[in-house]
Amino acid sequence: MAGVLAGLVAAGIVFAGSEDRIPAGVSVLGVKLSGLTPAEAQAKLERRAAGLADVPVVLAAAGKRFELRPSRLDVRVDWAAVVVEARAAGDGPLPLRGLERLRLRLFGFEVEPHATLYEAGLDLRLARIARLVDNPAREAALELKGLAPKIVPAETGRKLDAEAARRLVVAALASFDRRAVPLPVEVDLPKVTAETLRPVLAQARTALSAPVRLGYGGTHWRLAPRELAGLLLLPSGGSAALRIGGPVADRYFNELGQAFDRRPEDAGFKALENGSVRVVPGVDGRALDAVATAKALLAAALRERGRTAELVIRAIPPARTTEEARALGITTAMASFATAYAGTADRIHNLQLAVSLIDGALVAPGKEFSLNETVGPRTLERGFRVAPVIVGGEYEEDVGGGTSQVATTVFNAAWEAGLKITERNPHALYISRYPDGRDATVNYPDLDLRFLNDTKHWILVEGSYDDAGITVTLLGPRTGRRVLSESGPLEEVAPPKLEKVLDPTLFKGERVVEEEGQPARAITVTRKVYRGDEILYDEVWNTRYRSESRVVRLGTKPKPAEVTPPAEEPAPATTEPAVGARVGPERRVGAPGVHTEASISSIRALSAPGIRVGRRVAASTQACEVQPSATMSPSRSIM
Numbered sequence: 126m127a128g129v130l131a132g133l134v135a136a137g138i139v140f141a142g143s144e145d146r147i148p149a150g151v152s153v154l155g156v157k158l159s160g161l162t163p164a165e166a167q168a169k170l171e172r173r174a175a176g177l178a179d180v181p182v183v184l185a186a187a188g189k190r191f192e193l194r195p196s197r198l199d200v201r202v203d204w205a206a207v208v209v210e211a212r213a214a215g216d217g218p219l220p221l222r223g224l225e226r227l228r229l230r231l232f233g234f235e236v237e238p239h240a241t242l243y244e245a246g247l248d249l250r251l252a253r254i255a256r257l258v259d260n261p262a263r264e265a266a267l268e269l270k271g272l273a274p275k276i277v278p279a280e281t282g283r284k285l286d287a288e289a290a291r292r293l294v295v296a297a298l299a300s301f302d303r304r305a306v307p308l309p310v311e312v313d314l315p316k317v318t319a320e321t322l323r324p325v326l327a328q329a330r331t332a333l334s335a336p337v338r339l340g341y342g343g344t345h346w347r348l349a350p351r352e353l354a355g356l357l358l359l360p361s362g363g364s365a366a367l368r369i370g371g372p373v374a375d376r377y378f379n380e381l382g383q384a385f386d387r388r389p390e391d392a393g394f395k396a397l398e399n400g401s402v403r404v405v406p407g408v409d410g411r412a413l414d415a416v417a418t419a420k421a422l423l424a425a426a427l428r429e430r431g432r433t434a435e436l437v438i439r440a441i442p443p444a445r446t447t448e449e450a451r452a453l454g455i456t457t458a459m460a461s462f463a464t465a466y467a468g469t470a471d472r473i474h475n476l477q478l479a480v481s482l483i484d485g486a487l488v489a490p491g492k493e494f495s496l497n498e499t500v501g502p503r504t505l506e507r508g509f510r511v512a513p514v515i516v517g518g519e520y521e522e523d524v525g526g527g528t529s530q531v532a533t534t535v536f537n538a539a540w541e542a543g544l545k546i547t548e549r550n551p552h553a554l555y556i557s558r559y560p561d562g563r564d565a566t567v568n569y570p571d572l573d574l575r576f577l578n579d580t581k582h583w584i585l586v587e588g589s590y591d592d593a594g595i596t597v598t599l600l601g602p603r604t605g606r607r608v609l610s611e612s613g614p615l616e617e618v619a620p621p622k623l624e625k626v627l628d629p630t631l632f633k634g635e636r637v638v639e640e641e642g643q644p645a646r647a648i649t650v651t652r653k654v655y656r657g658d659e660i661l662y663d664e665v666w667n668t669r670y671r672s673e674s675r676v677v678r679l680g681t682k683p684k685p686a687e688v689t690p691p692a693e694e695p696a697p698a699t700t701e702p703a704v705g706a707r708v709g710p711e712r713r714v715g716a717p718g719v720h721t722e723a724s725i726s727s728i729r730a731l732s733a734p735g736i737r738v739g740r741r742v743a744a745s746t747q748a749c750e751v752q753p754s755a756t757m758s759p760s761r762s763i764m
Contacts, residue, residue, distance in 0.1 A: 150229035151211045153236045154301045163208045170204045173301055182297045186290075186308035187258045187283060193250060193298060200242045200298045207238045240299035247294065254308070255285040262315040265322050266361035267329055272350055274329035274359065276322050279315035286311050317365050325360055328367050332357060332426035339422060341385065341436040353426060356419075369419035378415040385436065386412050389443040392450035394585060394600050396458040402600050404450045410441035453487070454582030454602050460542035461598040464534045467558065468527065472512035475503070475527035480595045483531065484588035488578040493547060494539075494586065496532050496567055496574040503528060503569055515553055515566075529566040531595065532574040535586070536565040538597045539576040543606035543654040544584075545662065548575040555646050555670035561612050562650035562668045580604055607655040612648065619645035624674040631680025642675030 147166055149159040156173060158166040178200075181192035214234050262282035267274050286309040297306045333350045340346060348356075356377060358370035389410030394402050417437035425434035466473050479500050488494045503509040503525025512526030529552070539546055540563060549565045550572045556564055565574050578584045582602035589596050621642030631637065647669040654662040 147208075147211050148214055148226045148229050148234075150226075150231070150233045151214050151236065152233065153207055153211060153238060154299075156301065158208075158211055163212050166211060167204050167208045170202075170207065174202060174204070177301060177303065180303055182294070182303065183305040184254065184294065184297075184308050185305045186254065186285060186310050187260075189257055190305070191250075191254050191257075193294065195242075195298045198242045198246050198250075198298065200240055202238045202240045202299055204238070207236055211236045238299055240295055242295065242298065247291070251285075251287060251291060251294070254290075255287060258285045258308070258310060259283065260313070262313040264315045264317040264361070264363045265319045266317075267322060267326060267359040267367075268361075269354060269359070272333050272354055274326055274333070276319050276326055279318050281315065282313035284311050284313040285309070317360070317363055321365050322360055325365060325367050328427055329357070329359065331429065332367070332423070334429075335432060337422065337426050338433040339425075339436065340433075341438065345433065348422075356422070367423070369423045374419065378413065378418065381418075381436065382413040382415065385438060386410075389441045391443040391445040392447040393445075394450065394455055394587075396598065396600060400458050402456055402458060404447060404455075406447040407443035407445060407450070409443065411438050412441055413437070414439050453585070455585055455600050457601065457603045459544075459584070459599040459601045459604070460538045460540075461596060462534050462537040462541060463594055463596040464530055465558070465594040469512055471510035472527040474510050475512055475525055476530055476595055477590045478508055479503075479525075479528045479531045480534075480588035480590055480597065482588075483535070483586050483597070486586040488584040488586065490578055490581050490583065493575050493577050494535075494584075496528075496535060497569050498573075499586075500528065500531070500569075525569070528569075531588075531597075532565040532567040533559055533563075534595055534597045535576075536574055537563055538599050540610070540652065541608055542599050542601075543604065543608045543661070544599075545577040545579050546575070547577050548573050550574075551668045551670070553671050554673065555615075555643065561615050562648040562666060564668075605656050606661065609653045609655065611651045613650065615646055615648045617644040618647045618669070619672055621645075621672045621675040624676045626676060626678045627681050628678040629681050631678060632682050632684050633680050634684070635680035637678045638675070639678050640674070640676040643673035645672035646670045 145162060147158045147161050147163070151158050153166075153170060154173075156170060158169070161169065178196040179194055181194045184191040184193065214229060214236070260282045261284070263280040265279040266277045268277055269275075289309040293306055293308065333354055336350065337348045337353055338345045339348055355373040356369050356371075358368040358374070360366060387410045390408040392407035393405040395405050396402050414437040418434070421434040421437060425432045466476065482500045483496065486494065486499050501507065505524055509525045511522050511524055514521055514523045514526040516523065536546065536549055537560065550567070551562075552564050552566045566572060567574055578601075580602050584599055584601040587598040587600060589598075621644050626639070628637070647667070650666045650668070652662065652664045652666070653660055
């Protein structure tokens, strides 16, 4: 025993070798590193890897070959770490180190390097390989030959084992071996076989064996087997069930829905001639339940007798039921106000659109109605058009022109209803067709019209239009309120400013009044709201309108030089001039030294009825909508 131990110790000492060199029998990817220093081993491995970086690795699968180059996928190996691992093999204290190195010398030791690469690039290439290699299994299916269903048998397929293939490809790209690498391919088995579909085949035969009757209430119609065949969705692509479905069935049930569907009607309100309001009951709608009807139709088709199915119709309750409408407490027409159309067709369109948007608005007790929030932004996308407006006291055109007439109409309805008005902005310019001092303008989102529902019940805003104009009616509770309004005189507080415009088409000394102008005006309107003998609101509304400039065009063209006529022989004293004969030069308009003013009234007389010539207005800092006056400039569109 002692001899054996002594021999082992001696062997351990003899084969211990140098700690600074890699033991014999150690290799990396088939490259022997025995006896090399770490620096020598690393240099040897790096040279080998660099020489193979552009040499493709050949991958083989399903009779197809694919090439991948390490350089294209940025394959990298930490060769310094590999060498450290190789040098550590057989390391340890004497004599154990020598014995371990003896084992490595006899049996060898292979160090496996770990590579990194461009992961996304590898995934892309493996996906391309899979598309070319994969041949998915074909599931058993049913198909029709005429009206006879038959089974299409399943077929096995193949599929690349993506995870295993990935490990093999990474190892091959990092290796020094360029022999073809077979990729693992699995057999892809079908999930639905002919045996799976035999019961479904029997169902399909039954379904197409005779007509099916489908109907609703007392009305039924016949679906022949050929029609039913178009509605059947036979098992395919892994499905193992017979269903009603597909494009033909979708179109069929869509047409049925158009025939049977009915929209629900919300409970509403109708104002009567005596001022009271009655609730118009809501009406349930109905809709075809296509999914449930398809199931009922299939169930009937799978029966040998009693092959009749009923449409499944679902009731759709209205958004506001009759009970909910009664609970709002709306019993009377509180007030109504109408304004007439004026302006362009686009402006009238905006009026109709805006009044439609406020129609049906409900205002809860203690809450405010906001015209801007209810109508929303005035944009082309929402259907509003470009029409005249007032911006900064000047007539311009913008999207939504005309909405302020709706605001004026709502304002006066709330005024007459005796409701608290919390925001109102007057127009910058006086508009004679509105009640004096009771106009309102809006400009989204800055200038708004708001009123408060200061009652204990809901208020409904009704907006409507006809051939003559728009109407706003407020329906709500009986409040017992009485409104007393009084308008003061419309006073002229400042004359129109004079605006002189130089006109090179007129002679010097000539002038033409293009626009008479309008003075600045002011008015005070009071409103007292009574409930019995109690005064709820005692309000004073002061409104001031800006002036419109008087515009006068002044001539700048030089006068023509006067020409002295040649002397003539004096006529005999007894000779009378002929009737209508010209006795000397004459200029009736713009004659030298004569100031001729053509008044706006004389110009208007030459224009079409209702047309104001050369209308202009003064500048203003307030942005609001223009309302049409009785006359209009032919040179630009004015509301």
